[in-house]
Amino acid sequence: MDNLSDALKKLTIPAADRTEGSLEGCLDCLLQALAQNNTETSEKIQGSGILQLFANLLTPQASCTAKVANIIAEVAKNEFMRIPCVDAGLISPLVQLLNSKDQEVLLQTGRALGNICYDSHEGRSAVDQAGGAQIVIDHLRSLCSRTDPANEKLLTVFCGMLMNYSNENDSLQAQLINMGVIPTLVKLLGIHCHNAALTEMCLVAFGNLAELESSKEQFASTNIAEELVKLFKKQIEHDKREMIFEVLAPLAENDAIKLQLVEAGLVECLLEIVQQKVDSNKEDDVAELKTASDLMVLLLLGDESMQKLFEGGKGSVFQRVLSWIPSNNHQLQLAGALAIANFARNDGNCIHMVDNGIVEKLMDLLDRHVEDGNVTVQHAALSALRNLAIPVVNKAKMLSAGVTETVLKFLKSEMPPVQFKLLGTLRMLIDAQAEAAEQLGKNAKLVERLVEWCEAKEHAGVMGESNRLLSALIRHSKSKDVIKTIVQSGGIKHLVTMATSEHVIMQNEALVALALIAALELGTAEKDLTSAQLVQILHRLLADERSAPEIKYNSMVLICALMGSESLYKEVQDLAFLDVVSKLRSHENKSVAQQASLTEQRLTVES
Numbered sequence: 001m002d003n004l005s006d007a008l009k010k011l012t013i014p015a016a017d018r019t020e021g022s023l024e025g026c027l028d029c030l031l032q033a034l035a036q037n038n039t040e041t042s043e044k045i046q047g048s049g050i051l052q053l054f055a056n057l058l059t060p061q062a063s064c065t066a067k068v069a070n071i072i073a074e075v076a077k078n079e080f081m082r083i084p085c086v087d088a089g090l091i092s093p094l095v096q097l098l099n100s101k102d103q104e105v106l107l108q109t110g111r112a113l114g115n116i117c118y119d120s121h122e123g124r125s126a127v128d129q130a131g132g133a134q135i136v137i138d139h140l141r142s143l144c145s146r147t148d149p150a151n152e153k154l155l156t157v158f159c160g161m162l163m164n165y166s167n168e169n170d171s172l173q174a175q176l177i178n179m180g181v182i183p184t185l186v187k188l189l190g191i192h193c194h195n196a197a198l199t200e201m202c203l204v205a206f207g208n209l210a211e212l213e214s215s216k217e218q219f220a221s222t223n224i225a226e227e228l229v230k231l232f233k234k235q236i237e238h239d240k241r242e243m244i245f246e247v248l249a250p251l252a253e254n255d256a257i258k259l260q261l262v263e264a265g266l267v268e269c270l271l272e273i274v275q276q277k278v279d280s281n282k283e284d285d286v287a288e289l290k291t292a293s294d295l296m297v298l299l300l301l302g303d304e305s306m307q308k309l310f311e312g313g314k315g316s317v318f319q320r321v322l323s324w325i326p327s328n329n330h331q332l333q334l335a336g337a338l339a340i341a342n343f344a345r346n347d348g349n350c351i352h353m354v355d356n357g358i359v360e361k362l363m364d365l366l367d368r369h370v371e372d373g374n375v376t377v378q379h380a381a382l383s384a385l386r387n388l389a390i391p392v393v394n395k396a397k398m399l400s401a402g403v404t405e406t407v408l409k410f411l412k413s414e415m416p417p418v419q420f421k422l423l424g425t426l427r428m429l430i431d432a433q434a435e436a437a438e439q440l441g442k443n444a445k446l447v448e449r450l451v452e453w454c455e456a457k458e459h460a461g462v463m464g465e466s467n468r469l470l471s472a473l474i475r476h477s478k479s480k481d482v483i484k485t486i487v488q489s490g491g492i493k494h495l496v497t498m499a500t501s502e503h504v505i506m507q508n509e510a511l512v513a514l515a516l517i518a519a520l521e522l523g524t525a526e527k528d529l530t531s532a533q534l535v536q537i538l539h540r541l542l543a544d545e546r547s548a549p550e551i552k553y554n555s556m557v558l559i560c561a562l563m564g565s566e567s568l569y570k571e572v573q574d575l576a577f578l579d580v581v582s583k584l585r586s587h588e589n590k591s592v593a594q595q596a597s598l599t600e601q602r603l604t605v606e607s
Contacts, residue, residue, distance in 0.1 A: 003029050003033075004029060004030070004033045004041065004044060005044075006029075007025070007026040007027075007029035007030055007033075008026075008030075008044065008045070008048040008050060010022060010026050011023075011026050011048075011050045011053060012048070012049070012050060012053070023057075023064055024063075024064055024067070027064055027067040027068065027071065028067070030045070030071050031067065031070060031071060031074070034071065034074040034075070035074075038074060038075075038077060038078065039078055041075075042074075042075040042077075042078045042080075042081050045071075045075055046075075046080075046081060046084055051075075051084055051085065051088035051090065052088045052089070054068050054071070054072060054088065054090060055088060055089045055090055055093050058090070058093035058094060058096075058097060059093070060096070060097060060099075060100050060105075065097065065100075065102075065105050066102070066104040066105045066107075066108045067108075069094065069097065069105065069108035069109045069111070069112045070108040070111070070112075072085060072090060072094070072112040072115075072116075073108055073111035073112040073114075073115050076112060076115035076116045076118075076123075077115055079119070079120075082115075082116050082118070082120040082122065082123050083120065083122050083123075085116050085123070086116065086120075086122045086123055086126045090112075090116075091113070091116070091123075091126035091127055091129075091130050091132075092126075092130050094109050094112055094113055094116075094132075095113070095127065095130035095131065095132040095135065097109040098110075098113075098132060098135040098136065098139070099135065103150060103151075103154060106139070106154055107153065107154050107157055110136070110154065110157040110158050110160075110161045111157055111161075113127055113132055113161050113165075114157065114160050114161035114163075114164045114165070115164070117161065117164040117165045118164045119164075119167075124165055124166075124169065124172060127165055128165075128172065128175075132165070133162065133165060133166075133172075133175065133176060133179065134179055136158050136161055136162055137162070137176070137179050137180070137181050137184060139154075139158055140155065140158055140159070140181075140184050140185075140188065141184050143155055144184065144187055144188055144191060145191060147191065147192065152192060152195050152197075152198055155188065155192070155198055156195075156197045156198045156201050159185070159188070159198065159201035159202060159205055160201055162176060162181065162205065163201065163204055163205050163208060166208065166209075167208055168208070170212060173208060173209055173212050173215075174212060174214055176209070177209060177212065177214055177215050177218060180218075181205075181209070182209060182215060182218040182219055182222060183218065183221070183222050185202050185205055185206065186219075186222040186223065186224050186227060188202055189202045189203075189224075189227050189228075189231070190223070190227050193227070193230070193231055193234075199231065200243065203243045203244060203246075203247055204243070206219075206224075206247040206251075207243075207246045207247050207250075210247055210250040210251050211250050216251070216253070216254040216257065217254075219251055219254070219257060220254055220256040220257050220260070224251065224257070224260075225251075225257060225260035225261045225263070225264045225266070226260070226264045228244055228247060228248060228251075228261075228264075228266075229261065229264040229265055229266050229269065230264075231244060232244050232248075232266070232269055233265075233269060238284045238288060241273075241288065242287075242288070242291070245291045245292075245295065248261070248266070248295060249291075249294075249295060249298070252295060252298045252299055253298070255302040255303070255304065255305070258298075258299050258301070258302035258304075258305040259302060259304045259305045259308065261299060261305075262299055262305045262308055262309060263308075266295075266299070267296065267299065267309060267317050270292040270293070270295060270296045271296075271317065271320050273288055273289065273292040274289060274292055274293055274296075274324075274332065277289040277292075278327070278329055278332065286331075289329075289331055289332075290331050293324075293331055293332060293334075293335035294335065296321070296335060296339065297335050297338045297339050297342060300339055300342035300343065301342055303345070306342055306343060306345065307346075307349075310343055310349055312352070313349070313352040313353065313356060318343065321335075321336055321339040321340070321343075322336070322340075322358070322361070323336075324336030324339075325337060325340070325361045325362065325364075325365050326361065326364065326365070330374050330377060333365055333374075333377050334374070334376050334377050334380050336365075337362065337365065337377060337380035337381040337383070337384050338380045338383070338384075340353065340358060340362065340384040340388075341380060341383040341384040341386075341387050344384060344387035344388050344390075345387065347390070347391040350387065350388050350390060350391045350394055351391055351393060351394060353388060354388055354394045354397055354398065355397075358384075358388065359385070359388065359397075359398055359401050359403060360401065362381050362384055362385055362388075363401070363402065363403065363406045365377065365381050366378065366381050366382070366406050366407075366409070366410070367406065367409075369381075370409045370410070375415045375417065375418060378410060378413070378415075378418045378421075379415075379417045379418050379421055382407065382410070382418065382421035382422055382424075382425050383421050385398070385403060385407070385425050386421060386424045386425040386428050389403070389425060389428035389429045390428055392431075392432070395428075395429055395430075395431065395432070395433050395436075396433065398429060399429060399433060399436050403425070403429060404426065404429060404436065404439075404440065407422055407425050407426060408443075408446065410422050411445065411446060411449050416456070416459040416461070416462050419453060419459075419462045419465075420459075420461045420462050420465055423450075423453075423462065423465035423466055423468075423469050424465055426440065426469055427465065427468055427469045427472050430472055430473070430476050430477075431472070431476065432476060433476060434476055434477055434478065434479075436476075437472065437473050437475075437476035437477035437479075437482070438477035438479045438481070438482055440473060441473035441474070441477050441479060441481070441482030441485060441486070442479075442481050442482060442485055443485075444485055444488075444489065447470075447473075447485050447486055447489045447491060448489045450466045450469055450470050450489075450491065451466075451470075451489045451490050451491045451494065453465075453466035454466045454467055454470065454491070454494040455494075464501075464503075464506065466494075467494055467495070467497075467498040467501075467506065467510070468498075468506060468509060470486060470491050470494060470495060470498075470513075471495060471498065471509040471510055471512070471513040472509070473486070474486065474495075474513040474516050474517065475509065475512055475513050475516065478516060478520070479520075480520050480521050483516070483517050483520055483521040483524065483525065484521060484524055487521070487524050487525050487528060490528075492517070492525055492528035492529060492532060493528060493531070493532040495510050495513055495514055495517075496510070496514065496529065496532035496533070496534050496537060497532070498510035499511055499514065499534075499537055499538075499541070500537060500540075500541075504548045504550070504551065507541075507548075507551050508548075508550055508551060508554060511551065511554035511555060511557075511558055512554060514529075514534065514558055515554065515557050515558045515561050517529075518558060518561035518562050518564070518565075519561050522561070522562070522564050522565050522568075523565075526565045526567065526568060529562070529565075529568060530567060530568060530571070534558075534562070534568075535562065535568060535571040535572055535575060536571075536575070538555045538558060538559055539575045539577060539580065541555045542555050542556070542577070542580045542581065542584065543580050549587070549589040549591070549592045552584060552587070552589075552592050552595075553589075553591050553592050553595050556581065556584075556592075556595045556596060556598075556599040557595065559572060559577060559581075559599055559603075560598070560599055560602050563602060572603070577599075577603060578600065578603050578604070581596050581599050581600050581603065582596070582600055583596075584596035585597050585600065
C-alpha cells in the first residue's frame with residue numbers, strides 16, 4: 001500500500017514534470033492494488049482527488065488510455081464510486097473514446113461505462129446526454145459478423161453496457177428500441193450462439209426489453225422465435241433453459257410471436273420437457289414442468305396458434321394435452337383443463353370436443369377435486385365446461401351427460417373464483433333449455449345459495465353472476481314453481497336491485513324476469529315487489545333520459561303487468577306515471593313509442 005500512496009502522489013504531479021514511463025508505472029501500481037483489494041484502493045483513489053485528473057488522460061492518442069479506462073472500470077465496481085466518476089467529468093471523454101479504432105481501448109471503455117451505469121441513475125443520465133448508446137449500437141452492427149474471440153469479448157462487453165444502461169428503465173429501453181437494437185441483438189444471437197457469455201448477455205437484454213409493449217412488434221419482425229427455439233433445443237442445463245423461458249414468456253404474450261414460436265417447433269420441445277419431468281420430485285424439474293406447461297397454455301391464447309395446434313381435433317399436440325387431464329400431476333391437470341378452455345374458443349372446436357368425450361374427462365377431473373380439491377384445477381375445469389356449453393347444440397348433450405350434477409357438487413365452495421365459474425357454467429347450460437332451467441330453479445339449496453351470493457358485495461363478479469343466473473332460471477323456465485322457490489328464498493329484492501345495474505344487459509334480464517313474475521305469480525310476489533320499491537324504480541328508469549330504449553320498453557311492459565295487483569297499481573297511480581309515459585309516445589324508437597301508447601291507454605282506462 002506504500003507503493004499505492006507513492007503512485008497516487010506521483011499522479012498529482014503536473015503532466016509536464018512527469019515521464020511517460022513513470023505514468024505507466026503508477027497506473028500499473030493502481031491496477032495491481034485494485035486487483036488485491038478493490039474497495040480499499042477505490043476509497044484511497046477517491047480520497048486522493050486524482051479522479052478529476054483522469055479526464056485529461058482519456059485521450060485517443062495517449063498510450064496509457066486503455067489502462068486509465070481499466071482503472072475507472074475497476075473502481076466503478078463499487079457503488080460509492082459511480083457518482084464521483086460522473087462528478088469528475090469522466091463520462092464525456094469515455095464516450096468520445098468509443099470512436100477509437102483500438103480494440104483494447106474500446107473494451108476497457110465499454111467496461112468503464114457499463115460499470116458506471118450499473119444501478120446508477122446519475123451514470124445513465126450522463127451517458128444518455130453524451131450520446132453513448134447510439135455509438136455502442138453502431139459498433140454492435142458493424143462488428144456483428146466477426147467471430148474471432150477478441151471481437152466476441154468486445155461484443156459481450158458492449159451488450160453488457162447497454163443492459164446496465166437500460167435495466168429497469170422504461171424510457172431508456174424505449175430509446176434503445178427506437179435506435180433499432182432489437183434486430184441487431186437477434187442477429188448477434190444467431191451468429192454467436194456457440195459463445196456462452198455473449199448468448200447469455202443477449203438473453204438478459206431480450207428479457208429486459210421484452211417486458212416493454214413497444215418491443216413486441218420489433219421482435220415479431222425478426223426471426224427471434226426461430227433463434228430461441230434453436231438455442232433451446234441445444235440446452236441441457238436447467239439454468240440455461242430457464243433463462244430462455246424468461247425471454248419466451250413475455251414474448252409469447254404477442255399473438256404474432258405465438259404463431260412464430262409454434263411454427264418454429266417450440267411446442268414439441270415443451271411436450272418433451274413435460275414427458276421427461278412429469279414423474280420427478282426434484283425441485284428444478286417440478287419448476288421446469290410448471291414453466292413448460294404454463295407456456296404451452298399461453299401459446300394457445302392466440303387464435304391462429306391455437307387453431308394451428310388443434311388441427312381439426314386430430315392434432316398430435318391436442319391429443320397429448322388431452323392426456324394431461326387424467327394424469328395424477330396437479331400441474332398437468334391444471335394445464336390440460338386450461339388448454340381445453342383455450343381450444344374451446346370457437347363453436348366448431350367446442351362441438352368437436354363435446355362429440356369426442358372431453359366433457360366426461362373434465363367431469364372425472366372435477367370429481368377428483370370435490371373434497372379438499374385443488375382450487376386452481378376446479379376453476380380451470382369449470383372454465384373449460386363453461387366455454388364448451390356456449391354452442392346451442394352442445395347444451396342438451398352436456399345436460400344429459402350430467403354436467404349440472406357435477407357442477408352442483410361445488411356449491412359449498414367458499415372460493416370466489418370457483419363460485420364465479422360455477423355460476424357462469426350453469427347459466428350457459430340452461431340458456432333456452434326450459435326443462436333444465438326448471439329443474440335447477442326448483443332446487444331450493446341452489447336458489448338459497450344464489451340469494452346468499454347476491455349479497456357478496458366484496459366479490460362483484462360473483463354477485464353479478466348470481467343475479468344473472470337467478471333471472472335466467474325464471475326467463476328460461478317460465479315456471480310458476482321456480483318463481484315460488486325464488487320468492488320463498490328471498491330472491492325478489494335482488495332482481496329488483498338488478499334492474500338498476502349499470503350494465504344494460506343485466507337491467508334488461510332483470511326486467512324480463514320481473515315481467516314474467518308479474519304475469520305468472522303476481523299474488524305470491526306482490527309483498528316482496530312492494531317492499532323492494534319496484535314501482536318507484538320503474539318510474540325513475542322511465543323518467544331518466546339516459547335509460548336505453550329496451551329498458552324503457554321493458555319497464556312499460558312491467559308496469560302493465562303490475563296492474564293486476566291492487567296495492568301495486570295504487571302505487572303506480574300515486575306516482576303520476578301518465579306524464580312520463582305520454583312523453584315517450586314521441587320517442588325516436590318505434591317499439592318504445594308504440595309501447596308508450598299502449599301503456600298510456602291501460603293507465604287511462606284503469607284510472
